[in-house]
Amino acid sequence: MLTKLTHWSRLKSPWILHLNTGACNACDIEVVAALTPRFDVERFGILLKATPRHADVIVCTGPATRQMKDRLIRIYEQTPDPKFVIAVGACAMSGCVYRGAYNVIGGIDQVIPVDVYVPGCPVRPDAVIDGVVKLLNKLKG
Amino acid sequence: MKFQIPIGPQHPALKEPISLRMTVEGEIIRDADLRLGYNHRGLEKLAEQKTWIQNIYLTERICGICSHSHTTCYVQGVEKLMELEPPRRGLYIRTLVAELERVHSHLLWLGVAGHEAGFDSFFMYTWRDREIVMDILETISGNRVHYGINTIGGVRRDLDEQQVKHILDSLAILRQRSEYYQHLGTNEPSFVARLAGVGYLSREDAIALCAVGPTLRASGVPMDVRKDDPYAVYAEVPFEVCTADTCDVLGRTVVRIKELFQCYNIIEYLLKNLPSGPVAVRAPRRAKPNEVVSRYEAPRGENIHYIKSNGTDKPERLKVRAPTLGNYAATLKMLKNGFIADVPLIFAAIDPCICCAERAVSLVDARSGQEKIISMNALKQLSRQVAAGNARKREAEWPL
Ligand code: SF4
Numbered sequence: 410m411l412t413k414l415t416h417w418s419r420l421k422s423p424w425i426l427h428l429n430t431g432a433c434n435a436c437d438i439e440v441v442a443a444l445t446p447r448f449d450v451e452r453f454g455i456l457l458k459a460t461p462r463h464a465d466v467i468v469c470t471g472p473a474t475r476q477m478k479d480r481l482i483r484i485y486e487q488t489p490d491p492k493f494v495i496a497v498g499a500c501a502m503s504g505c506v507y508r509g510a511y512n513v514i515g516g517i518d519q520v521i522p523v524d525v526y527v528p529g530c531p532v533r534p535d536a537v538i539d540g541v542v543k544l545l546n547k548l549k550g
Numbered sequence: 551m552k553f554q555i556p557i558g559p560q561h562p563a564l565k566e567p568i569s570l571r572m573t574v575e576g577e578i579i580r581d582a583d584l585r586l587g588y589n590h591r592g593l594e595k596l597a598e599q600k601t602w603i604q605n606i607y608l609t610e611r612i613c614g615i616c617s618h619s620h621t622t623c624y625v626q627g628v629e630k631l632m633e634l635e636p637p638r639r640g641l642y643i644r645t646l647v648a649e650l651e652r653v654h655s656h657l658l659w660l661g662v663a664g665h666e667a668g669f670d671s672f673f674m675y676t677w678r679d680r681e682i683v684m685d686i687l688e689t690i691s692g693n694r695v696h697y698g699i700n701t702i703g704g705v706r707r708d709l710d711e712q713q714v715k716h717i718l719d720s721l722a723i724l725r726q727r728s729e730y731y732q733h734l735g736t737n738e739p740s741f742v743a744r745l746a747g748v749g750y751l752s753r754e755d756a757i758a759l760c761a762v763g764p765t766l767r768a769s770g771v772p773m774d775v776r777k778d779d780p781y782a783v784y785a786e787v788p789f790e791v792c793t794a795d796t797c798d799v800l801g802r803t804v805v806r807i808k809e810l811f812q813c814y815n816i817i818e819y820l821l822k823n824l825p826s827g828p829v830a831v832r833a834p835r836r837a838k839p840n841e842v843v844s845r846y847e848a849p850r851g852e853n854i855h856y857i858k859s860n861g862t863d864k865p866e867r868l869k870v871r872a873p874t875l876g877n878y879a880a881t882l883k884m885l886k887n888g889f890i891a892d893v894p895l896i897f898a899a900i901d902p903c904i905c906c907a908e909r910a911v912s913l914v915d916a917r918s919g920q921e922k923i924i925s926m927n928a929l930k931q932l933s934r935q936v937a938a939g940n941a942r943k944r945e946a947e948w949p950l
Binding site: 429431432433434435436437438439441442445446447471472474476477480505506507509510511512513530531533 | 589612673677678684695
């Protein structure tokens with residue numbers, strides 16, 4: 410009964426933490442745009458949270474830079490279980506144009522485990538919503 | 551009793567990774583220091599390995615909000631190096647996209663300012679209307695954020711009658727909405743009370759600390775590259791440089807709202823006087839050995855690119871001075887003797903674009919930063935931090 414309830418509430422209110430690990434800001438504004446009236450992901454119960462301790466889902470944009478690597482791991486560990494990571498944008502997936510730059514490690518998955526990849530440079534807000542819905546479906550199943 | 555408070559790199563008050571270290575006495579900030587480099591990707595070095603054309607798309611990805619600023623600045627420089635003269639229609643379209651970008655950037659900023667002031671409905675309103683601009687940009691270029699419209703020697707896409715009409719129609723809606731924001735931003739008592747007097751930067755300080763863009767103009771200095779050193783077609787477009795003399799966050803808001811109206815006028819003028827002809831000329835693959843400095847008034851202030859060529863199809867050096875960097879020194883000044891609660895607002899008021907600023911600057915900045923934290927305590931703290939980071943890293947790597 411209780412597990413059912415937690416499962417249900419988890420599905421209905423996935424709170425997200427938006428983390429920029431070296432992105433060019435385009436993916437970030439598209440993530441924020443997804444939260445605003447035109448796209449409005451709040452109807453899925455998604456709220457943008459400011460601290461990792463309140464979040465269920467980390468939305469990562471940008472390639473992992475060397476300086477951010479340790480911080481990224483720290484933030485991942487601060488997030489309470491169960492936690493999920495969405496890699497938003499070509500950067501977070503593989504490094505995009507920055508691949509090969511000396512300060513870029515590569516995709517987010519080089520540092521922390523990733524559950525959903527959303528491609529695009531930058532991703533469209535529609536794609537962000539698609540990614541979130543896929544994650545929710547994954548949770549359901 | 552003095553305390554040091556670190557803020558960032560991930561912090562509710564900051565949207566992008568940057569670290570602030572503040573020395574506070576009670577609620578009042580006595581000293582502030584910046585740590586940079588979280589977003590440093592080594593883009594300038596990367597540019598040396600790519601061809602002139604590839605670099606357009608790389609410079610576009612310096613920043614997502616002023617993507618057109620960086621490409622235009624870069625492309626202008628390269629055109630000078632290659633001694634190319636882009637056709638006038640191409641320049642008009644380039645300027646048009648630049649102004650549309652300014653509109654979307656300022657609307658975005660207004661929303662963020664509202665959000666930081668605790669006025670979230672304002673944020674939602676402006677971002678809703680921002681979608682109108684995004685739609686226009688999408689019809690012109692096919693993309694919402696990275697337009698990819700610039701190319702060396704002109705632009706890649708032409709406008710047709712229908713698009714012109716669509717833009718003019720949307721402009722009417724935007725004008726109406728902006729009037730509402732102007733009314734709200736300057737008359738709504740709680741909003742004005744929150745912004746007025748916060749983050750004071752006097753005219754002298756603004757000049758001495760080399761502030762740029764709306765931050766500078768809000769301190770009463772009418773400086774704008776579009777007027778002072780016209781590029782593209784700004785020399786023939788009538789517009790005014792907007793200033794305010796309150797020197798605070800409210801002034802910066804007013805300047806940006808005023809600029810919105812100027813943008814609408816410019817866009818209208820450009821569309822009404824659009825010359826006919828081709829939009830681009832063919833560019834050579836190589837550029838003669840030379841160097842050039844290119845200036846551009848981005849929504850956040852003056853953007854400078856320095857490009858050096860050596861006769862090959864790749865630049866020998868590309869240096870980017872983004873506007874946010876020019877504003878850092880002024881921000882620290884604004885933070886001093888302010889309240890902790892004002893930090894997000896002051897910081898947001900320069901419209902920081904960390905990803906823009908973090909090119910190759912980090913070396914110099916890190917050095918001056920290091921000099922400041924020589925105190926034993928801070929050093930100890932730093933070493934402890936590093937050690938703590940290591941331990942965590944080991945643990946974390948285990949499940950991967
Ligand atoms: S994927 Fe593209 S748009 Fe997104 S952060 Fe990377 S470079 Fe910018």
